[in-house]
Structures are given as C-alpha cells and as structure tokens.
Amino acid sequence: MANSTLVTEFFLEVFAETWELRVLLSVLFLLVYLGSLLGNLIIIIVTTVDHKLNTPMYFFLRNLSILDMGYVSVTAPNACINSFTNHRNISVAGCATQVFLFSFSASVEIQFLTIMAQDRYVAICKPLLYPMIMNHQFCVQMTLASLLTSLILASVHTFKTFQLSFCQSNVVPHFFCDIPSLLRLSCSDTFNNKLLLLLSAIGLSGSCFTFIAISYVRILSTVLKVPVKGERGKAFSTCVPHIIVVNLFFCSGAYVYFKPPTISEIVEDMTLSVFYTIVPPFLNPIIYSLRNKQIKEAVKKVIFRFFIVE
Template identity: 45%
Template sequence: PKEIEKMERSNITFVVEFILLGFSDLPNFQKLLFGIFLVIYMNILIGNGLLIFITKTNPTLQTPMYFFLGNFSFLEICYTSVILPRMLIDLWTQKGNISFLSCAIQNCSFCILGVAECLLLAVMAYDRYVAICKPLYYPIIMNHKMCVQLVIASWITGIPVLIGLTYQIFSLNFCDSNKLDHIFCDAPPILEIACGDTYQKELSVHVAALFFIMTPFLLILISYIKIITTILKLPSTSGKSKAFSTCSSHIMVVGLFYGSGSIVYLRPESSHSAKSDKAFSVLYTTVTPVLNPIIYSLRNKDVIAALKKILPK
C-alpha cells in the first residue's frame, strides 16, 4: 500500500532543502529542550574530553585497552557533534531548514561514525579476549602497530559502502513534501518522502545495517563467550573477579549502544511511529556518549586514580 501511495504522489519537485520537524509538535518546550540538550552536549564534550586527556597523558594508562578507550571517546564526540549542534540551532531558532547537501553530508557522516563505533566496540572486545584468553601472547599480538591498524580499519571500513548508499538515497526523486518528521537527516524518514518504488533502496539500507551492526555484534558475542569460559576455569575467586571487572565497563557500553540502536533499526515496520523513532534516536545519539565516561570512571580503579591526579581535591 505504501508503494502504491508513493506512485500516486507523482508531483515530483526538485528539492533544494529539507525541513526537519524535530520537536515542532512541542512548541512550548523548545527553550527547555534546548537547555536540556545543551547540558547533555557539554557533558559529552567534557566527560569524553577528560577520558581522552588522561589516556594520552597518564603513564600508567599507556596500554592497548586505554588506547582504544581514548579513540572510542573521540569517536563519541564526533558522533554526537554531527547531530546535536544542528539540533540545538533548530531548537533555538525554531526553524528546521537544512540544505539538500548538508542533509546528505549529515546522513553520511552519522552512518560512517555509527559503523566505526560498532567496529571499535568489536575491536575492544577482541582486545579483552586476547588479554584474558592469551595473556602470554598479549604484548606480541596487541603491539602498537596492530592497535593503530585496528583503529584505522574501524574508521574507514564502512566509508565506501556508506557513501554509495547515501548517493543512492539522495539521488531519488522527492514528491510534494520536503518535511522530515525527525530530529536529523536519517535514511528512513528520507525514504518516507521519496517518490516511486523505494523498495530496492530500503532493502539496501536494511542489508547494510544488518551487516555493519550484526557482524561486529556477533564478534563481540563470540569474544565474550570465550572470555567467560576462560574466566570460569580460573582457580582463584580474586582472579575471576579481576578478570570480570576489566570487561564489565565494556559490556555495559555495548549493551547501551546496541540495545538502543537495535530498537530503532531492527524493529518491525508496524511498530514504527515518528514520535517513538525520535525518542529512540535521542536515546542512542546521547545516552551512550554521555554515560560512557561515567561507566569507565566508576568501574575502573586506574581511571579513578588518574582523574584524582588532575582534578582539584
């Protein structure tokens, strides 16, 4: 029925800009929402910035685990900076106009950084797997060159596919509407207002999402199955608790990121609504980045010790 409806809307217009409706259905709360998201964004920048600073400057944190954590925090800052500043401007001005090119760039950047985050979480799980399951080989396997290569691979693997996918989506014809009922330029609401048969493009988006989200998730799952099996074989209780504590922060971050992301992208079509999509999008674009530094600070003695050195008493 959706395809037929799209075919009927044959009044194709040349779209030069989109209008992000965002939270326009809450006109009385625009300034309050601006304040809330500004505080969230500042916390993301300060919290993750602090983690980057201590993992770069503290001599005791010059290990692969903290090298990946520093990169992950930098990625979180980039990921939210693609969305939140623009959203804050829209809330303040109460206008949601975004040019066609800016919309395409935002969508592409968001997808590339989201995929990089999935892959980096898988790399961090692999690091914990080597540390716990192959401790004698750890310095050899996770040498500095290998760590740098894994981080670069996480950043660039999705780029060619996602640039191609973005080009496919934005080369579609658009009907008599340029209004996106969302908080940023995401693929599903853009496909929603496209003309003609968009089934092929929607399928491409789902296949890419499944591949780039589920492959790293399966690698994380396999790593943790092997880690837990190894930990349970350890003779001492203190050894077990120490091994578990080094993984617990990462497990919590993975749970938050994948939990909120999969609710948005892997839910059945029938349960989608603009309001729920916006709510869940806020969740996975702000909750993980804002909680990441808190989780790693509270669950990690080395990070706490490093923070105590630089923060005033």
C-alpha cells in the same frame, strides 16, 4: 545531487509542540552533550599525557573518545538549537552532510566497540599472548581499516540516498537527517537502498554484534573459573555495563532502521534514536574509563600538574 530532488530544503521534527517542553528537552540534551564532551576530553588528555597508559586498551579508549566527541556533535547541537529556536529547516546539502557524518561515525563506533571487545577477550582469556596479538602495528592497522571501511560505506549510502527524488513531502519525521526517514519521503523506488541497508546490517553490524557477544561470553566463562570472589565481582562489574551499552546501541538502532514502516511512530523513533546517538558517547567515558583506577590516578596527576602547581 540537487538536480535529483524536487525539494530545496527539509524540515526536521521536534520532540514536542509546546515551547516549555521543547526547552526542557533542549536543556537536558545540552547537559548530556556537554557531559559527553567533557568526559571524552578528559580521557583523551589523560591517555595522551600519562605515558603509563600507553597500552592497546587505552589506545582504543582514546580513539573511541575522539570518535564520540564527533559522533554526538553530529546530532545533539542541531537538535538543541532547533528546539530552542523552532528553526527546523535544513538544506539538502546540509542534510546530506549529516547523513554522511552520522553513517560514518556510527560505523566506526560499531567497529571500535568490536575491537575493544577483542582487546578485553585477549587480555582476560589469553594474557600470555596479549603482547603478541595486540601489538602497536595491529592496533593501528585495525583503526585504519575501521576508518576506511566506514568511509566507503557512508559514501555509498549517502550517494544512493540522495540520488532519489523527494517529491512527496519535505518534512523529515526525525530530529536529524537519517536514511530510513528520508527513504519514507522518496517517491522513487527505494528497494535497492533498503537492500543495501540490509546487506550492510548483516555484513557489518551483524558480524560485529556476534563477535562482541561471543567475546563477552568467553570472558564471562573465564571469569567464572576464577576462584577469588572479589576478582570475579570486579570483572563482572566491568563487563556487564559494557554489554548493556552495546545492547542499547545495537538493539535501538536495529529497531529504528529495520522495523516495518507501517508501525512507525515518530515520537517512538526519535526517543529510541537517542539511545544510539546521544547516550553511548555520554556513557562510554563513565563505563570504560572513569570507573578505572588507572584513569582516576592519571586524572589526579593531570589536575595536580596543570592547576595546583601553577
């Protein structure tokens, strides 16, 4: 892989040139990062300790929280360190590792969000069939299938990207190594790489987004038929935030990855990237779990058990 490139390291961009603004953004990213870790860690602990939460919904919430802790750790800590220290260089091997981990995490995130949309659809629209459809075996199989699919896609994308020659520049126009930014630096023919990205987007991201959209349309249409206004409001307050986060994740990612390079603005790309790299892991615990009464009760039990009793 190292022999296929004329550069030995890359240099990442920073959000701002002035040190004061870099420090401010670094502190902001650090707080969001720590909040993401704390929120997701709480979900993992309570869904593991409380046996009442041993249901498919919380099984996927736990998996999503584990994934989000890794997902946000791929980009946020390095971005904070770079802004604080102005240490912008990253080795080719380190860049390849970041591309692989980010591609893997993003792919699994997309599929987990899709599975969770299906879980909510079955629970609301087909409650009598829920135990049969969303059984434990199905949940485990879907999780393993998501991991395997993402592993294959991330491996192929990483291998194809670092087969290219990078001889034009070694300054990556981004705060982390991602495929579109690296393709712009290559002096090789990148048609096959772009085609692979497009096919992946249509095959995985496009189909998952369509499935999620259809699931929530059916959920909302079912909720509208509920005669009790209070129950309808509760369902809407749960579904709408999910839809907002999913749209932020998909739309910002699609814009950055597939817009024409002729209209590229580095700051704009980096700002939009925050909405699919750092924001979802921070908001997911709040939207999916911490607004849930069962999760709140479980958190109180855990705090009482481990702190007050001692």
